Amino acid sequence: MTEHPEEADAVIVNTCTVIGATERKMLRRLALFADRDLYVTGCMPVVQLDKIRSVCTPHVIRPDEIHERAGSVGTRGPGATGVVQVASGCVGRCSYCITRLARGRLISAPREAIADAVRALVTSGACEIQLTGQDVAAWGLDRGESLPDLLQEIAEIPGRFAVRPGMMHPATVLGILEPLVDAYESKKIFRFLHLPVQSGSDTVLERMQRGYTAADVLRIVDAFRERYPDMMISSDFITGFPGETDEEFSQTLELLRRAAFVKVNITRYSRRPGTPAAALKDLPERIRKDRSRTLLAEANRVYDSYNERWIGRETSIVATEKNAPGSTVCRNPCYLNVVVKEDLPFGFAGKAAITGNRRHYVTAGLITSGDEGI
Ligand code: SF4
Incomplete structure (x- = not known):
């Protein structure tokens, strides 16, 4: 596995073709790797192999x-x-x-x-x-x-x-x-x-x-x-x-x-x-x-x-992801995306007080750690 496609011996592209814009994006990506040892999987080779073949000739892996x-x-x-x-x-x-x-x-x-x-x-x-x-x-x-x-x-x-x-x-x-x-x-x-x-x-x-x-x-x-x-x-x-x-x-x-x-x-x-x-x-x-x-x-x-409606309320949280240093993405029992401004280890469970709405997530301050959480 490598972060940089140019270092890879082989390239695998997992495709999606749910809408036209995605299909066009996939074809551009495949064309980019056309001269590599290329493997294609996902939905596209099943229904649009002809389109794929118009930009490259990869190996196909059935999903x-x-x-x-x-x-x-x-x-x-x-x-x-x-x-x-x-x-x-x-x-x-x-x-x-x-x-x-x-x-x-x-x-x-x-x-x-x-x-x-x-x-x-x-x-x-x-x-x-x-x-x-x-x-x-x-x-x-x-x-x-x-x-x-x-x-x-x-x-x-x-x-x-x-x-x-x-x-x-x-x-x-x-x-x-x-x-x-x-x-x-x-x-x-x-x-x-x-x-x-x-x-x-x-x-x-x-x-x-x-x-x-x-x-x-x-x-x-x-x-x-x-x-x-x-x-x-x-x-x-x-x-x-x-x-x-x-x-x-x-x-x-x-x-x-x-x-x-x-x-x-x-x-x-x-x-x-x-x-x-x-x-x-x-x-x-x-x-x-x-x-x-x-x-x-x-x-x-x-x-x-x-x-x-969550602002001002206390809720149980569990730490599931990181997005930036010094903050942790947690989930509450309703799968609310709760961001706590602290570095918490994955799986950390505790209670937090919700303070702000950022639409795609809410911010919260930690109240207790320990045997709370989901
Ligand atoms: S995957 Fe099946 S259920 Fe979902 S939108 Fe397509 S046909 Fe309908």
Whole structure:
């Protein structure tokens, strides 16, 4: 492993092609290494090998080969984080999505393989375990099992750690809503839900073939917030889906406000080759851009108001990452990004008083160290 690509004997590029801008970035990067011993993995070689071959002739590594060879579904991430890929593929049929074409049907990792990976990561010092997959809520559907049972089993693993569940498709969440809300009772699950809703308009959602309505989304949000009022629920939106009217877009704004999503990822619609939506007429780029700006401004207001309600409160924290000398990134039980102006060791647990809102994180002063934390 080297920090400098020019010193490497071989170069491996892990590709993504979720939107057009990413695809172009990947092709530029691949062209840069065209004369090297180049290996390409990720989604792009599965669905766009011809495009890759137009800029270089690399070796291809199928994404699933990586776990097969590594012999584990777990990987250490930065700081005190660990990543466990619980599944690949999905049960969706979203009309705009190229990932579905690249990753195919749902294949869940066996429960024991996931538990082994969590144990190994915790033993190696990870205290934030991120569960990932295209749709984490779908875990187990192909095995006659379900995510809430998996979460409960992971929560019984000894050690000081908490699980950050990854992205969950609202339609799949609806099928497991009650047991899922119950599973979050455990202190070993961060009260964090990533619920990509993409639009607040039922007619757009139908054209996207998402399989739920705005009312369904609110049912999920309300079920979690009734039980856990501080729960952090983040979301993803696509602006300017083909045919999206002003009225349909205003319903998206309305859903964002009503659901009070924090940490919102906004993507301008991007036509992806081979998808059903690619046959639809694109809206002008200006409209997609304007709507994305409007939505971002609203999302920032919601983000600020969520953070501000924490100011003046005490919270448990655990140190998970470093971003600058003299300060440490910690997480509280709702996965709030809490920055403490002290050099704390990874895994440090204590209590802090939240003092300021910096939108993407809050600042805090340390009150106690010791047996607090997640
Ligand atoms: S957006 Fe839809 S089709 Fe694409 S990976 Fe997610 S659930 Fe599957």
